[in-house]
Structures are given as structure tokens and as C-alpha cells.
Amino acid sequence: MADIDFPTELQELRDTLRRITEVIDLEALAKEVSDLEQQAADPNLWDNQENAQRVNSQLSHKQAQLQRIRKLAGRIDDVEVMVEMGQEEGDADTVAEAAEEVASVRKALESLEIVTLMSGEYDEHDAVVTIRAGAGGVDAADFSEMLLRMYTRWAENRDWDVKVLDTSYAEEAGLKSATFEIKAPYAFGTLSVEAGTHRLVRISPFDNQGRRQTSFAAVEVIPLIEGADSVEIDENDLQIDTFRSSGPGGQSVNTTDSAVRITHKPTGVVVSMQNEKSQIQNRAAAMRVLEARLLLLQKEQEAAEKKELAGNIKASWGDQIRSYVLHPYQMVKDLRTGHETGNADKVLNGELEGFIESGIRWRSQGGEDSQ
CATH class of the missing domain: 3.30.70.1660 (Alpha-Beta Plaits)
Known part of the structure; x- marks a missing residue:
């Protein structure tokens, strides 16, 4: 396996994640999740079943999106620690595992980035x-x-x-x-x-x-x-x-x-x-x-x-x-x-x-x- 420039690779991953979170607006997404959680906790929510299903569906998907972004940020930090440990101890297996994780994170970021490319008038809607x-x-x-x-x-x-x-x-x-x-x-x-x-x-x-x-x-x-x-x-x-x-x-x-x-x-x-x-x-x-x-x-x-x-x-x-x-x-x-x-x-x-x-x-x- 060819040597990998880990500092450059990790910086590119962080830059990509930053661009994605800027487009998605992480702070606004977290606020949406909080608002939906409050609606979901309302004891009268199920008085209107259609609205209740909509609220719970939106909450589930937005929670998953928020968790996905935060998890990717954590994975980038973890792989940096893995690289440092592997290089300090001369552990080739750990370094190889870190290289595989870099490739895996990059692929996950590419998939997440797709959402930022959807800016059409109705792109956020359900589909028939x-x-x-x-x-x-x-x-x-x-x-x-x-x-x-x-x-x-x-x-x-x-x-x-x-x-x-x-x-x-x-x-x-x-x-x-x-x-x-x-x-x-x-x-x-x-x-x-x-x-x-x-x-x-x-x-x-x-x-x-x-x-x-x-x-x-x-x-x-x-x-x-x-x-x-x-x-x-x-x-x-x-x-x-x-x-x-x-x-x-x-x-x-x-x-x-x-x-x-x-x-x-x-x-x-x-x-x-x-x-x-x-x-x-x-x-x-x-x-x-x-x-x-x-x-x-x-x-x-x-x-x-x-x-x-x-x-x-x-x-x-x-x-x-x-x-x-x-x-x-x-x-x-x-x-x-x-x-x-x-x-x-x-x-x-x-x-x-x-x-x-x-x-x-x-x-x-x-x-x-x-x-």
C-alpha cells in the first residue's frame, strides 16, 4: 500500500465536512430537531393523526441526519488519534486500518454531500x-x-x-x-x-x-x-x-x-x-x-x-x-x-x-x- 499523506487527507476531510455543514446549517438543523422533539412530546399530538405522523417522520429523519454529521466529525477525530498511535508505535496494521477508515469516511462524506446539491423548489418534498x-x-x-x-x-x-x-x-x-x-x-x-x-x-x-x-x-x-x-x-x-x-x-x-x-x-x-x-x-x-x-x-x-x-x-x-x-x-x-x-x-x-x-x-x- 502506497504511503498516505495523512495530515493532508484529514484536512481535506475536515474541509469537506465544514462545507457540508455550512450548506445544511447545522445550528438550524439542531433547532429543528429540538422544535420537533417538543411537538412530539405534546400529549395532544395524536389528536391529529396525519400531523402526528408527519412530525414523527420529520423528527426521525432530521435526528438521523444530525447524528450522521456528528458521527462523521467524531470519526475524523478518531482516525487522527489512530494515525498518531500507529506512527508513534511503528504499528503498520494500525496505520493500514487508519488508511481504510480515511477512505470509508471520504465515501460517507461524498454521499452526505449529495444533499447539498439538491436546491430545487420542491427537492425537500415527499415523492410520488x-x-x-x-x-x-x-x-x-x-x-x-x-x-x-x-x-x-x-x-x-x-x-x-x-x-x-x-x-x-x-x-x-x-x-x-x-x-x-x-x-x-x-x-x-x-x-x-x-x-x-x-x-x-x-x-x-x-x-x-x-x-x-x-x-x-x-x-x-x-x-x-x-x-x-x-x-x-x-x-x-x-x-x-x-x-x-x-x-x-x-x-x-x-x-x-x-x-x-x-x-x-x-x-x-x-x-x-x-x-x-x-x-x-x-x-x-x-x-x-x-x-x-x-x-x-x-x-x-x-x-x-x-x-x-x-x-x-x-x-x-x-x-x-x-x-x-x-x-x-x-x-x-x-x-x-x-x-x-x-x-x-x-x-x-x-x-x-x-x-x-x-x-x-x-x-x-x-x-x-x-x-
């Missing part, structure tokens, strides 16, 4: 993600289900709350579409780089001749916008239809008309929800997503020169952002950033950090504007 099967028939529907599993596992690995709001099953296999909600700080800013067309190349398990098949799925990501930012919707502009929830192959999974489809007549925007237990819950979920989509539409109309947040995603050749190749070799490659890996199975099982982080860095450097 919709996956739609595109060209490719049954393989595309199966690919949509694979992507739903991939994102769900990725979010669960981060201890982020995931809630599937709607699933529309294809006749033979897979999903025509699925909509899910992820509640976590910066969920939209993080996942927004996943919006676009995803392409799968593999030997089709649905082709009895074992031929290679290319299929596509579109991923739409919008911020969940509530409160002061939300738009007012005239009930007279809505067409609300109810129907029975269904499972794979059209099989009924609900004996009551609990599923809800809301059409906003002036714009033609349609939102359907069926995964909640009651019609009231499905309607509330559909209205949240409808409000978010209408606000984005309003923003686009007010500033037509701005790129659409949800994007115009065709789910076909020519506009894909990422390829997942399972045959004749394994490779997942992001066509915008060039980030790639030869282990497609790990990616499809939720290991997306490298792709998402490189996407956020690409965007922060003006990548979207250059397309």
Missing part, C-alpha cells in the same frame, strides 16, 4: 412515483413490476416509508402501471433523476422460442405538495368514478366499489387509486396526487420556458435514460452520466445509490440543460 409499461408487450409489463420491486427495496434499505397507492395489473403478467408514495426528506430531489424511460434487454421468459426482447417502462416522479403550495380544485371540475379493486388477471380482490378514479375535466388529468381499504382513503390519496400534478401543470403554464418536472416520457426508443442488459452479458448503464455496473441483479434488487448520486451530480452541473 408512477411506473408505466411501454413498448414491449408482456415483457414491458413484467419490467414495470421489476422496477416497482427495485425502487421499493431501495427505499426500504434507506428506512424510508413506501406506500403503494395504485396497481393496474396486465392480463398475462406484470403491471400496466403502479403508483407509490415515498415519504422522506428530499425524497423528490433524490428520485427525480430517475424520471425517464428505462430499457430492458433480455431473453424473454414469455417467448417459447427463447428470443431476445427489448422492452421499455416509463418512470414519472412528482413532488407531493400539500398545504400552502397546493392548488384549489373546484369540485364541479371533477368526474369521480368508483369501481372494484382488482388483482392480477383482472381477478377481483374487493367485493365493494372502493377503488376511485378522478378526472379533472378542464385539463384531462386522470388519477386512480385502489390500494387503500376504503373508498374514502382512496379518494384522499387520489386528490393528493391530483393536486400535485395540477400544481406542476400550473407552474409549467406560468413559466413555459422551464423544463417539465415530471417530463414528457414516451417509454420507447430514442428517449431512454438507462439500459438494463441481462443478455448476452450483464450491464446496467445510465446513458446521461455514463455510470455503469456489470452486476444487474444487484441493481434490480435495489442497489441504486451509485446511479442516483451520479445523476444528482450530473444535474447539479447543468446536465439537464445540455440535453
Whole structure:
């Protein structure tokens, strides 16, 4: 192992951490945690369950972020002590361990730094993600289900709350579409780089001749916008239809008309929800997503020169952002950033950090504007 200039390395780690804490504003973050702790301790908090869940979720994530920063500062101090001990005692194993810890801290700081690159208007919001099967028939529907599993596992690995709001099953296999909600700080800013067309190349398990098949799925990501930012919707502009929830192959999974489809007549925007237990819950979920989509539409109309947040995603050749190749070799490659890996199975099982982080860095450097 080559000699490491520990003083320079440690100073660079401290400088990086200082820049991160300046952007995040550590003092303000600590005050937010304190305020949320007081709200969480209020005995009347659970009188409003939705607000209580929001407070506890924000508290959990902000406490984790504060602890993460403080822990990294402690690790830098500890590795400095480790270096001094190893060098004074001539202990090569301790020095080698210190070098490994320096590399580990640097990687953790790079991951934390990603948060400082998200400064969009809605980046801090929760996210609503919709996956739609595109060209490719049954393989595309199966690919949509694979992507739903991939994102769900990725979010669960981060201890982020995931809630599937709607699933529309294809006749033979897979999903025509699925909509899910992820509640976590910066969920939209993080996942927004996943919006676009995803392409799968593999030997089709649905082709009895074992031929290679290319299929596509579109991923739409919008911020969940509530409160002061939300738009007012005239009930007279809505067409609300109810129907029975269904499972794979059209099989009924609900004996009551609990599923809800809301059409906003002036714009033609349609939102359907069926995964909640009651019609009231499905309607509330559909209205949240409808409000978010209408606000984005309003923003686009007010500033037509701005790129659409949800994007115009065709789910076909020519506009894909990422390829997942399972045959004749394994490779997942992001066509915008060039980030790639030869282990497609790990990616499809939720290991997306490298792709998402490189996407956020690409965007922060003006990548979207250059397309």
C-alpha cells in the first residue's frame, strides 16, 4: 500500500465536512430537531393523526441526519488519534486500518454531500412515483413490476416509508402501471433523476422460442405538495368514478366499489387509486396526487420556458435514460452520466445509490440543460 499523506487527507476531510455543514446549517438543523422533539412530546399530538405522523417522520429523519454529521466529525477525530498511535508505535496494521477508515469516511462524506446539491423548489418534498409499461408487450409489463420491486427495496434499505397507492395489473403478467408514495426528506430531489424511460434487454421468459426482447417502462416522479403550495380544485371540475379493486388477471380482490378514479375535466388529468381499504382513503390519496400534478401543470403554464418536472416520457426508443442488459452479458448503464455496473441483479434488487448520486451530480452541473 502506497504511503498516505495523512495530515493532508484529514484536512481535506475536515474541509469537506465544514462545507457540508455550512450548506445544511447545522445550528438550524439542531433547532429543528429540538422544535420537533417538543411537538412530539405534546400529549395532544395524536389528536391529529396525519400531523402526528408527519412530525414523527420529520423528527426521525432530521435526528438521523444530525447524528450522521456528528458521527462523521467524531470519526475524523478518531482516525487522527489512530494515525498518531500507529506512527508513534511503528504499528503498520494500525496505520493500514487508519488508511481504510480515511477512505470509508471520504465515501460517507461524498454521499452526505449529495444533499447539498439538491436546491430545487420542491427537492425537500415527499415523492410520488408512477411506473408505466411501454413498448414491449408482456415483457414491458413484467419490467414495470421489476422496477416497482427495485425502487421499493431501495427505499426500504434507506428506512424510508413506501406506500403503494395504485396497481393496474396486465392480463398475462406484470403491471400496466403502479403508483407509490415515498415519504422522506428530499425524497423528490433524490428520485427525480430517475424520471425517464428505462430499457430492458433480455431473453424473454414469455417467448417459447427463447428470443431476445427489448422492452421499455416509463418512470414519472412528482413532488407531493400539500398545504400552502397546493392548488384549489373546484369540485364541479371533477368526474369521480368508483369501481372494484382488482388483482392480477383482472381477478377481483374487493367485493365493494372502493377503488376511485378522478378526472379533472378542464385539463384531462386522470388519477386512480385502489390500494387503500376504503373508498374514502382512496379518494384522499387520489386528490393528493391530483393536486400535485395540477400544481406542476400550473407552474409549467406560468413559466413555459422551464423544463417539465415530471417530463414528457414516451417509454420507447430514442428517449431512454438507462439500459438494463441481462443478455448476452450483464450491464446496467445510465446513458446521461455514463455510470455503469456489470452486476444487474444487484441493481434490480435495489442497489441504486451509485446511479442516483451520479445523476444528482450530473444535474447539479447543468446536465439537464445540455440535453
